Amino acid sequence: MNEHSRSAGMPQSTQYSPYSYFPSANLLSNLKASVSSTWICTTLAVLATFLILEQTVYRVKKRHLPGSKWTIPIIGKFADSMSPTLEGYQKQWDSGSLTALSVFNIFIVMASSNDYARKILNSPTYTEPALVASGKQVLCEDNWVFLSGKAHVDYRRVLNTLFTRKALSLYLSLQDTLARQHFTEWLKTCKETGKALTFMKPARDLNMRTSLKVFCGSHIPDDAVQEITDKYWLITRALELVNFPLAIPGTKVYGAIQARKVAVKWLSNAARLSKIAMTEGSEPTCLLDRWVLELNNPELKGSKKQFTDRQMALVILSFLFASQDAMSSGIIYAFQHFADHPEVVEKVREEQHRVRGGDYSRPMTLEMIDDMPYLRACIRESLRLKPPVCMVPYKAIKPFPISPEYTVPVNSMVIPSLYPSMHDPEVYPEPEKFLPERWLDPNGLAWSNPKQFLVFGSGPHKCIGIDYTLMHMACVMGTAAVLMDWKHEVTPQSDKVHLFPKDGCLLEFTPRV
């Protein structure tokens, strides 16, 4: 008999066993019943306490704000957030300029009026942008987009120099070339298939390839551009409000992290090559080159002067992240609006003819765009009518007295809705109509109320790519209008918006010249 089996044979009374004190089988089963009923009672009591606490916390935070009196236990309005519709948001906005809700016990204050939206965006001592939970895993904790306060201002001062007029005119010729290449592809596909394109993917590909070439020029090879373009959707789909928290194989966050690693590898390499090229005295051809040259600019006093390849790669990643969905949405709706308003396209074509003198093979320049007020009005109006970003999540970093009557509790989400500002009939009469003319009179209502146009946000985190976006859209739409005709296959889903038309936007392209 070994040591182990001997000890197993010790008399019962000396062994620890909960049952050894209870000789009767009846008593034993009574005890089991009483233990399990105690467990049930305790569990129910804990659950009830939790539920009461949850409702109480919600009610205390909400105070008098409009919104459900009770929150759905644990998940709150999660189901609504999974399938957001414009109608759903509209109902929320109509119920008050400040309203409350809760999702997974995150308390959220939504602001729909222009004043409150602007106040949230312009109160950096009380609020800061809040990305979805997976944001840091996907974009990397050390990405500049997570900076706030002075560190953010200093970083941004350097990045602003990448979007000066001089820099933009360098990017424009690349944008022009790539847009034409994509038009040729779209025409070919429509000719071969004899039917409309689902425009969503071609538009996204145009934007991603253009961004990568504008940002990295020849420092990124074409196969890397293709690899990042193909994998980028893994990043987009992982940035949901709620995700499985662990990045294990098979989860969306894991897929996004793998896609980001590929992108950062190529972008870091591009930064390295750009530094070498600029040291060798090559001419700048892309945003990275401009950046490397700018760091030697004596006017950047007090700003950060050195950036590692990885830091530069993470900045480019943040630009891709911030621009891909918004720019794609902007372009898709611009094509849809143009197709649905042939009278507008006629005017765009007349203007193109005037400015380009009928020579459409000449690349677009900034001076040409300056001389195209009608095209610029169309782009502004398209962005106003279907703003690509309807709301921007912020977080209260301390109790935030947003109005004399209400203070947003610390750690709450506070979300300015941009859409209602752009559909205010006081500033934009007939707000649901596509009326570029409203932007032609510099003294008209639209231009006289610049604070109302929140397409790009406001305050210290206002979009850094505004001029770049407007230039890109003008280049694409102006040239598309003269080189192609396109028909929009309208479906019942065409006007169902969130970020993109729900039917993917069906467009059939044919050549004009």
Ligand code: HEM
């Ligand atoms: C139609 C196109 C675009 C729209 C509608 C758009 C809209 C926005 C909005 C609403 C914000 C948040 C502003 C705030 O919090 O006040 C933002 C931030 C930002 N956008 Fe854009 N954007 C577009 C294109 C771009 C492009 C092309 C780039 C890069 C080249 C870009 C880079 C950024 C960055 C880096 C931020 C964060 C800035 C910061 O935190 O300092 N965006 N954008």
